[in-house]
Amino acid sequence: MRVEATHEQAAQRLQDAGFRYTTARRNVVQALFGAGRPVTVPQLLSAVDGVPQSSAYRTLTILVDVGLAVKVSGSDDYDRFELAEGVTGHHHHLFCATCGTVTDLEPSTRLELALDEAALAVTAMGYSVSGHRFDLVGTCPTCTALTEE
Amino acid sequence: MRVEATHEQAAQRLQDAGFRYTTARRNVVQALFGAGRPVTVPQLLSAVDGVPQSSAYRTLTILVDVGLAVKVSGSDDYDRFELAEGVTGHHHHLFCATCGTVTDLEPSTRLELALDEAALAVTAMGYSVSGHRFDLVGTCPTCTALTEE
């Protein structure tokens, strides 16, 4: 997905929900797009310029509300945010248990079939399933190298 | 798993790590066992008697450190804890996006095979994968009923 298309999508969705697509919000979306993975607010702030924390949090809250972003709870104390699957396409996550970094993963068709099948089984329990998350947990190459020293 | 076996396992693991299996810790384990799902600290405190917050948090931290419990990040502001898979057996989670409740799910063999296969693909990237999480997200029967009113 090109970044222009992402901005258009964001502008449209926000407009429809009665919000403006301001410079600050555009900057946040730009940073989320550029990260390509779930990022914490501090990380996001260091990637953009001239966006105060409070605005970042407020913008992220709105982006999540209108479905443009999602919150990804990691292993450390920070919430992480990334563009929603409607923008990025469906994917999974790879968590590093040591440093907390989260990497996006492309799903395979075979895997998705198995996951959907699992979802089906649960609807019988009265749940209405809206989606799934599949995370792999491990140690990233960087942390592995540090540990072996 | 019987609760006695759980206590024995907890006592053993804590001993090995140089910790004592005190009454308070036993109570926390008992509550986690009784819950059978990830619970918040407030929920845990209401289930046991005579355990102050600080002790609960400290005990949970230790239980996580020695691998007897895990933290499950939900959709609300509370961390949730449950006994680790080494105690409960491997399972997955069903998140209610509305009320934040998390329910345990039995995995199917077919699903596990597909998930393991996905893990294998990632090791090629230099990651060492230690486990996976598969969560279904949706709305629980209770919240569905409330919404339809």
Next chain:
DNA sequence: ATGAGTGCAAAGGCTTTGCATTAGG
């Protein structure tokens, strides 16, 4: 012009920590 959005600073709320006391081995 006029309400949404912003920015600073302060408050909130979950979680952690200091320190004196208690209890386990």
Next chain:
DNA sequence: CCTAATGCAAAGCCTTTGCACTCAT
């Protein structure tokens, strides 16, 4: 006995909110 563990209260820290100002429409 002697160290680990506890309990109360206070502090930390990420996140949210109040309020006055600014910008977009």
